Each structure stands twice: as structure tokens, then as C-alpha cells.
Amino acid sequence: xxxxxxxxxxxxxxxxxxxxxxxxxxxxxxxxxxxxxxxxxxxxxxxxxxxxxxxxxxxxxxxxxxxxxxxxxxxxxxxxxxxxxxxxxxxxxxxxxxxxxxxxxxxxxxxxxxxxxxxxxxxxxxx
Amino acid sequence: xxxxxxxxxxxxxxxxxxxxxxxxxxxxxxxxxxxxxxxxxxxxxxxxxxxxxxxxxxxxxxxxxxxxxxxxxxxxxxxxxxxxxxxxxxxxxxxxxxxxxxxxxxxxxxxxxxxxxxxxxxxxxxxxxxxxxxxxxxxxxxxxxxxxxxxxxxxxxxxxxxxxxxxxxxxxxxxxxxxxxxxxxxxxxxxxxxxxxxxxxxxxxxxxxxxxxxxxxxxxxxxxxxxxxxxxxxxxxxxxxxxxxxxxxxxxxxxxxxxxxxxxxxxxxxxxxxxxxxxxxxxxxxxxxxxxxxxxxxxxxxxxxxxxxxxxxxxxxxxxxxxxxxxxxxxxxxxxxxxxxxxxxxxxxxxxxxxxxx
Numbered sequence: 379x380x381x382x383x384x385x386x387x388x389x390x391x392x393x394x395x396x397x398x399x400x401x402x403x404x405x406x407x408x409x410x411x412x413x414x415x416x417x418x419x420x421x422x423x424x425x426x427x428x429x430x431x432x433x434x435x436x437x438x439x440x441x442x443x444x445x446x447x448x449x450x451x452x453x454x455x456x457x458x459x460x461x462x463x464x465x466x467x468x469x470x471x472x473x474x475x476x477x478x479x480x481x482x483x484x485x486x487x488x489x490x491x492x493x494x495x496x497x498x499x500x501x502x503x504x505x
Numbered sequence: 506x507x508x509x510x511x512x513x514x515x516x517x518x519x520x521x522x523x524x525x526x527x528x529x530x531x532x533x534x535x536x537x538x539x540x541x542x543x544x545x546x547x548x549x550x551x552x553x554x555x556x557x558x559x560x561x562x563x564x565x566x567x568x569x570x571x572x573x574x575x576x577x578x579x580x581x582x583x584x585x586x587x588x589x590x591x592x593x594x595x596x597x598x599x600x601x602x603x604x605x606x607x608x609x610x611x612x613x614x615x616x617x618x619x620x621x622x623x624x625x626x627x628x629x630x631x632x633x634x635x636x637x638x639x640x641x642x643x644x645x646x647x648x649x650x651x652x653x654x655x656x657x658x659x660x661x662x663x664x665x666x667x668x669x670x671x672x673x674x675x676x677x678x679x680x681x682x683x684x685x686x687x688x689x690x691x692x693x694x695x696x697x698x699x700x701x702x703x704x705x706x707x708x709x710x711x712x713x714x715x716x717x718x719x720x721x722x723x724x725x726x727x728x729x730x731x732x733x734x735x736x737x738x739x740x741x742x743x744x745x746x747x748x749x750x751x752x753x754x755x756x757x758x759x760x761x762x763x764x765x766x767x768x769x770x771x772x773x774x775x776x777x778x779x780x781x782x783x784x785x786x787x788x789x790x791x792x793x794x795x796x797x798x799x800x801x802x803x804x805x806x807x808x809x810x811x812x813x814x815x816x817x818x819x820x821x822x823x824x825x826x827x828x829x830x831x832x833x834x835x836x837x838x839x840x841x842x843x844x845x846x847x848x849x850x851x852x853x854x855x856x857x858x859x860x861x862x863x
Contacts, residue, residue, distance in 0.1 A: 387518065389737075396733050403726035411722065412692050421698030428707045435707075450617065457618035461556055468555055472634070475641060493550060493564050498645070500569040500604040502859035 528740035557613025571862035620763035686814030713758035
């Protein structure tokens with residue numbers, strides 16, 4: 379009896395209650411969300427959101443065109459072209475690096491950074 | 506004697522609660538007035554960048570390193586600093602101290618024009634490109650790959666499509682392969698109600714808020730319970746620091762490239778092609794049986810994002826002779842970071858990878 383008094387902690391009981399409540403609520407809500415009705419409702423909400431977004435994009439695009447400012451699509455097109463240029467530069471860089479790898483001395487290609495490189499000799503510790 | 510002990514105990518408890526209440530008020534003000542803790546601090550260099558992609562090389566922290574370098578591949582939906590939270594709670598730092606030469610792919614934050622990126626771009630272009638850079642930088646001809654969550658999917662696809670490639674070992678953490686096991690996500694993306702074409706055609710990249718909300722809905726009561734837990738532990742600096750780092754990461758979602766989302770929804774969620782070995786990337790079938798390198802899949806017992814049913818078939822599907830699955834206590838995030846990972850996942854990875862990295 380005395381031991382029970384010593385270990386009974388109202389705060390610990392409260393923490394247990396919070397943890398149990400969380401589990402129960404999660405389980406209850408997960409069950410509710412795993413239904414067709416919920417997915418259907420989510421689909422409808424998504425439809426409304428997408429319609430709003432589409433209308434806003436169109437209105438904003440027309441407005442920007444009127445005031446002679448590049449639209450989002452214009453900026454994206456420039457971004458795409460820059461990415462293509464970057465990709466081509468990477469391909470050229472890669473091809474050049476591949477050509478230079480098998481050097482006469484048989485050593486590895488120059489490293490990208492000057493950080494000290496420890497020898498690659500480590501072995502796993504025996505159990 | 507017993508009565509006296511319990512009286513002291515009650516007195517002690519009351520004193521402790523009063524102290525904690527005062528501390529909560531002081532630390533609560535601190536919590537509101539200070540910024541998020543710094544993350545991803547392990548010294549590194551960017552050795553390659555391409556678009557938003559960055560390839561990091563972490564500075565070695567041991568006198569000698571294993572021969573085979575390690576390349577970490579993150580998921581497309583979250584930032585990679587979960588693997589490098591803070592000194593003492595960083596998988597990257599742990600691996601460096603154990604003698605691994607560590608590289609990491611950071612996909613960056615997709616820009617609007619990246620909405621056209623597909624799985625093919627990641628699996629057949631970006632990962633091979635980065636692997637080649639790692640080989641060139643390290644002077645080796647083999648690399649071990651470690652993939653977390655969707656990063657594990659991408660890495661496995663890469664290994665399956667490059668059976669003669671440079672990958673020596675493949676380690677996946679909590680990687681989904683069977684969409685049948687992802688009950689809620691599958692229900693929410695039911696093709697009768699979820700028009701993925703319209704979502705991608707209208708939005709381009711899928712906004713991070715949408716992803717954050719869907720992850721949150723997997724445990725809808727957790728946010729309230731976490732706040733209660735935070736208030737209860739507000740006196741505890743270590744708890745608050747850890748809470749803030751995890752909370753920051755969880756809320757720090759990034760947009761999902763639109764075309765990739767379309768592919769994942771149709772091929773993975775709807776048709777479950779990954780588990781059926783029917784996934785086609787640029788006309789090439791991803792047959793997991795072609796993965797014949799040493800393979801380990803580490804899964805979390807209480808993972809609510811990738812339930813065990815979704816992760817279980819992976820180890821059976823890969824064709825490796827040297828393969829195993831390890832189930833550890835913890836959830837999707839606590840598996841890889843935080844106090845428990847230090848004693849559970851990290852040593853497992855170190856011992857498995859160490860003996861295969863010479």
C-alpha cells in the first residue's frame with residue numbers, strides 16, 4: 379500500500395492519458411479517413427482548389443500581358459532554356475573529364491576540392 | 506518509515522513541479538523569441554551542382570577510410586538534413602567518424618520548370634551522373650549507396666537498371682515497394698476521386714503544403730499531443746532542442762516535381778508496378794531480381810508513413826544472395842535520426858557496410 383502511494387504520480391497518469399487519447403483519436407480518425415466517402419469529399423475539395431487556382435492563373439496571366447510584364451510561363455520557359463544550356467555544359471565537362479581520367483601515370487583524376495584525403499586502407503574491427 | 510518516505514516523496518514531487526512550472530514560463534518565452542536551431546553543420550564541399558541538385562562531399566574525420574565511398578540518396582519530398590541534424594545526432598558525422606568517405610545527393614528545392622522531371626531523369630541520369638562524380642573524386646571504381654524512404658526506391662531502381670554498374674552495396678531504410686500496404690495514401694489517391702492529371706496540369710509541381718497536410722493526416726491527433734508533450738517538457742533544454750529540429754524538418758517539405766508525382770501516383774499507387782516488376786523507365790523494365798549486390802533493408806516497427814506491409818516484399822524481390830532485412834524499434838523518422846537511432850540503426854549500418862567496404 380505504501381509502495382503504491384510512493385509510485386502513484388498524477389502527472390505520470392496524465393501523460394499516459396494523453397498518449398492513450400492520441401492513439402485512440404488517431405485510430406478513430408484513420409478509420410474515418412479510410413472510407414470512400416472521405417476520399418470523395420477530398421476529391422471535391424481538390425476540385426474546388428484546382429478551379430480557383432486555374433482561374434487565378436488565367437486572370438493573372440492576362441493582367442501581366444496587358445501591363446507588358448513577363449508571365450509565369452515566360453519565366454519558366456527561360457528557366458527551361460537555361461537548364462538545357464546547363465545540361466549541355468555538364469555533358470561537355472563530363473566528356474572532357476572522362477578523356478582526362480586514364481592519365482599516363484595511372485593516377486586518379488584531379489579532385490574537386492583540396493580537403494586532405496586519408497588513405498583508403500581501413501579494415502573493419504574484428505568482432 | 507514508509508509513511509515518512511512517501512511524505513518526502515510527495516514533498517519532493519511538489520517542489521519539482523513548482524520548479525518546472527517556473528522553468529516552463531522562462532523557457533516558453535525563450536522558445537517564442539529564438540529562431541530554429543542550426544542543422545546540417547558537418548563540414549562539406551559541394552563537388553558538383555546541376556540545376557537544383559548538389560553533390561556534397563563531407564570532410565573525412567578519421568585517419569584512414571574504407572576503400573569504398575558511400576553515397577547517400579534522399580527522398581524527393583523532404584530535405585536531406587535529417588541525416589545530418591546536429592553534432593552528436595548526425596548519421597553523416599557518425600559514418601565519418603567510423604571511417605567512411607561520405608557523399609550525399611541533395612535534390613534541392615524543385616523550381617517550377619522542374620515540374621517536367623520524371624523518374625527516368627533521377628534514375629537514369631542524375632544518380633548515375635553523381636555516382637560517376639563520386640568515383641572520379643574518390644579514385645575508386647565502386648560505391649555503396651544508402652537510400653532513405655523514396656531515396657531507397659530511386660537507388661533500388663538505379664541498381665536494378667545498372668546490374669553491371671559501380672554499386673557494390675545497397676542499403677535501404679524504410680523503403681516502400683508494395684502500394685497495397687500503404688492503405689491510407691492509396692485510399693486518398695483512389696483514381697475514382699483523385700484526378701492526378703488535373704492536379705499536375707494545373708499546379709505543375711505539387712505544393713509542399715499539400716504534402717505536409719497529407720503526412721499530417723496519417724496521425725491527425727499527433728499535432729495536439731506533441732504540443733502537450735512540448736509544454737510538459739519545456740523545462741528540458743535537450744528535449745526542446747530535439748523537438749525543434751524534428752519539427753522544423755517535418756514542416757520543411759519541398760515541392761514534388763509534377764511529372765514524377767503523376768508517375769508515382771499512376772504506376773506505384775494505382776497499378777503497383779514496382780512490386781510487380783512491371784515498372785517501365787524509358788522503355789526499360791525495372792526488374793528487382795536484377796539487384797544482385799549485397800543488400801540490406803532496415804525497417805521501423807512503428808512506421809506510420811511506410812507501414813511494414815509496404816516495405817516487407819523488397820528483400821524478397823531483390824535477387825541478391827547476400828541480403829537481409831532488419832526490423833528496429835522506432836518510427837519513420839526516429840529510425841534514422843535522434844537518440845534511438847544512435848543505438849539502433851547506426852551501429853547496424855556501420856557493421857554491415859564496414860565489412861563490405863574494403
